[in-house]
Amino acid sequence: MKSREILDNLCEAIVDCEHKTAPIQSWGIPSIRTTNIKNGRIDFQNANRVSEETYQKWTARLEPKQGDLILAREAPVGEVGIIPPNQKACLGQRTVLIRPDNSQLNSHYLLYLLLAPEMRHEMLCRAEGSTVSHLNMSDIRGLLIPSLPPLPEQKAIARILGTLDDKIELNQKMNQTLEAMARAIFKSWFVDFDPVTAKMVGRQPTGMDAATAALFPDSFQDSPLGLIPKGWEVKPLPEVIEVNPTRRLSKGQVAPYLEMKSMPTQGHRSDTWINRPFASGTKFINGDTLMARITPCLENGKTAFVDFLEDGQVGWGSTEYLIFRPKHPLPLEFGYYLSRSDELKMFAIQNMTGSSGRQRTPANSFWQYLMPIPPTEITTKYGNLVKTYMKKITGNSNQSRTLSTLRDSLLPRLMSGKIRVAEAERQIEKAM
Numbered sequence: 011m012k013s014r015e016i017l018d019n020l021c022e023a024i025v026d027c028e029h030k031t032a033p034i035q036s037w038g039i040p041s042i043r044t045t046n047i048k049n050g051r052i053d054f055q056n057a058n059r060v061s062e063e064t065y066q067k068w069t070a071r072l073e074p075k076q077g078d079l080i081l082a083r084e085a086p087v088g089e090v091g092i093i094p095p096n097q098k099a100c101l102g103q104r105t106v107l108i109r110p111d112n113s114q115l116n117s118h119y120l121l122y123l124l125l126a127p128e129m130r131h132e133m134l135c136r137a138e139g140s141t142v143s144h145l146n147m148s149d150i151r152g153l154l155i156p157s158l159p160p161l162p163e164q165k166a167i168a169r170i171l172g173t174l175d176d177k178i179e180l181n182q183k184m185n186q187t188l189e190a191m192a193r194a195i196f197k198s199w200f201v202d203f204d205p206v207t208a209k210m211v212g213r214q215p216t217g218m219d220a221a222t223a224a225l226f227p228d229s230f231q232d233s234p235l236g237l238i239p240k241g242w243e244v245k246p247l248p249e250v251i252e253v254n255p256t257r258r259l260s261k262g263q264v265a266p267y268l269e270m271k272s273m274p275t276q277g278h279r280s281d282t283w284i285n286r287p288f289a290s291g292t293k294f295i296n297g298d299t300l301m302a303r304i305t306p307c308l309e310n311g312k313t314a315f316v317d318f319l320e321d322g323q324v325g326w327g328s329t330e331y332l333i334f335r336p337k338h339p340l341p342l343e344f345g346y347y348l349s350r351s352d353e354l355k356m357f358a359i360q361n362m363t364g365s366s367g368r369q370r371t372p373a374n375s376f377w378q379y380l381m382p383i384p385p386t387e388i389t390t391k392y393g394n395l396v397k398t399y400m401k402k403i404t405g406n407s408n409q410s411r412t413l414s415t416l417r418d419s420l421l422p423r424l425m426s427g428k429i430r431v432a433e434a435e436r437q438i439e440k441a442m
Contacts, residue, residue, distance in 0.1 A: 015158075018151035020120075023109045025072045026147050027101035032068055034058040039065045043102035044082035044089065050125050050175060052080060052091035058102065065100050072107060074099045077117040079108040081124070084144035088133040090124045092117060106150055116161060118168035126425045128156065156425065166431045167424045173438060174417040181406040188403050189277050192396040196347040199226075199392060200382065206230065206239045225388050238382040245383050247376040251345055252335045254373050257293035259324045264288075266318070266325040270307060273300065278315035278346055278400060279407045283325070292331040293324050297342040301349045301358070303371040304330040308358055315346040317404055332358075332373060339386045341393025343400060354379065416441050 018024060032041050040046075040057035047053075060068070074080070074093055082089040084104040093099050101107055110120050123129055132153060137143040158164065198204040205215035209228035214220070230237040233244045247253070259265055267286035274280050294300060296319045302312035307330065319325050334345040348354055357379050362369035416437065423429040 015155050016151065017108075017153040017155055020111055020115045020155060020158075021109055022111050023072055023107070024147070024151055025101075025107045025109075027103055027105045027107075028068050029103065031103060032058070032060050032064050032100065034060055038062070039098045039100055041068075041100040041102045042080050042091075042105060044085050044104050046102075047080060047082050047089040047091045047105075049089075050091055050121060051179070052093070052099070054097060054099070060100050065098065068100050072109070074101070074107055075109075077110075077112070079110070079117065079121060079124070081106045081108055081145075081150065083137075083146075083150065087137040087143050087145055088124070088130055090121060092121045104144070106145075106147070108150075114161075115155075115158065116164040116168055118172060119164035122168060122171050122421060123155065123425060126422050128422065128425070129153070159427070163431070167434075170424065170431055170434050170438065171417060171421060174413050174420075177442065178410045178413050178417075181410045185277055185279075185403045185406050188399040192343075192399045193347060193350055195392065195395065196351065199388070200348075200384065201351065201353060203230070203239055222391055225385070225391060233382070235380055235382060239384070241385065243383045244380050247379040247381055250337055250340055250381065250383060251348070252333075252337060253376055254292070254333050255298075255335050257295060257324050259288045259293045259326055261289065262287045266323070267291075268300070268314070268325060268327040270302065270312065270328045270330065273302060273307070273312035273314055275311040275313075277403065278313075279317065279403060280314050281407055281411055283318060288326050291326045291329050292333055293326045294331075294333055295319060295324055296321075297335065299334040299342075299345040299349050300327065301332045301334065302328075302330055303332045303358065303373075305362060305367065305369045308355070308362070308371065311350075311355070313346070313349050315343070315400065317400070330370065332371065340389050341397070343393050343396045344389055347396065348381075412441055 034041065036059065038059035038061050040054045041060045042052055042054075042057055046057045076093055076095045076097070078093045079090055080093065080099065080101065082104060083106055108120070110117050133145060133149075134143075136149040136153075137145050159167070205218060205223060205226040206228065208215040209223065209226060215223045215226070227240040229240045231240045235244055238244065264285050264287050266283045268280055268283045272280050272282040292300075294316050296316050298316045300314045300316065302308045302310075316325065334349055336342055336345040358371045358375075361375040361378070362371050364370055420429065420434050420437065424431070424434055
């Protein structure tokens with residue numbers, strides 16, 4: 011192995027961002043902010059966008075390319091990600107572009123090296139001592155890099171860790187697809203009434219077998235909501251869904267706690283919860299749907315379906331959660347996908363009360379929310395259908411949680427040489 015070296019001597023270039031905000035637009039080339047970098051990945055989808063002209067100005071010193079790393083030097087310090095193939099990227103404020111010298115240092119190996127606890131600790135230590143923790147360019151260039159193994163071993167280590175990250179990312183994409191499918195069916199059946207419209211003109215409803223199509227009528231009727239499928243009823247939400255049902259949890263009793271920052275904005279499942287003595291907050295059980303009722307968490311879509319508790323266990327969380335639980339015969343999953351619908355979300359936002367910045371939706375406002383209620387056969391069919399999707403999502407999430415723990419365990423041991431590639435491969439094979 012080579013002896014310890016400073017990062018600057020192992021790179022072709024380390025380039026700072028422009029110290030001003032780039033003009034953004036609704037489309038164009040991603041401009042990567044520190045908030046777009048997390049857990050070794052860069053979120054290009056939710057990045058700001060800049061024009062080609064702005065891109066050329068902002069990358070005049072060095073144009074980012076595949077294999078370059080983008081490091082956050084403030085808010086939060088030390089988050090790092092790598093630019094994938096065929097992806098343009100512009101540096102946002104408080105970021106740095108790092109281009110390793112690939113004759114000495116493999117890009118993906120450097121990525122995992124910077125994610126390792128030793129390097130994270132060094133960056134955080136260098137960032138201390140100022141009002142706002144941040145890394146100076148001299149701090150970054152002077153980072154001490156542990157002794158490097160030969161390039162072939164660097165690539166092997168990066169490949170091993172990348173296999174875990176790729177599987178985690180694949181699980182995430184599969185879950186996004188399954189969630190989108192379930193939400194699309196909810197909107198088609200219970201909001202747009204597509205099967206009824208199709209049957210009115212003599213068409214077979216799209217993507218639906220004959221037995222399911224037979225459950226829907228072929229005409230509409232008037233209602234307080236306007237036209238709804240014939241035979242359906244209109245009821246206020248609390249008549250068919252409990253809002254903030256009573257749960258029992260003794261003060262001081264240790265129970266799973268889901269904090270607001272861990273609530274997902276997409277998908278039904280939170281992967282992070284902790285055990286904490288109950289103090290004061292909302293209480294929930296498996297099958298409950300949680301929806302943030304306070305600004306800006308409500309607008310951001312913080313919503314979850316509880317499926318991570320043990321049988322009979324009660325969890326708890328923020329006082330700013332609304333809890334929905336469908337009454338029999340509505341399936342429990344119906345409550346979650348209703349809470350994810352644009353219609354219910356907009357209603358909740360429009361009914362917020364309170365001072366600016368601390369507005370929240372009162373639970374009793376949902377008596378004003380009228381819903382078209384289908385026959386039990388249709389909601390049961392929907393529940394059985396999306397239950398399989400949600401079970402698969404939960405399985406993928408649990409596997410990702412296991413793989414993430416394994417990656418975090420292997421990372422420092424591989425980097426320090428305490429474990430060899432062959433042993434890491436055997437552990438990964440068992441986990442997959």
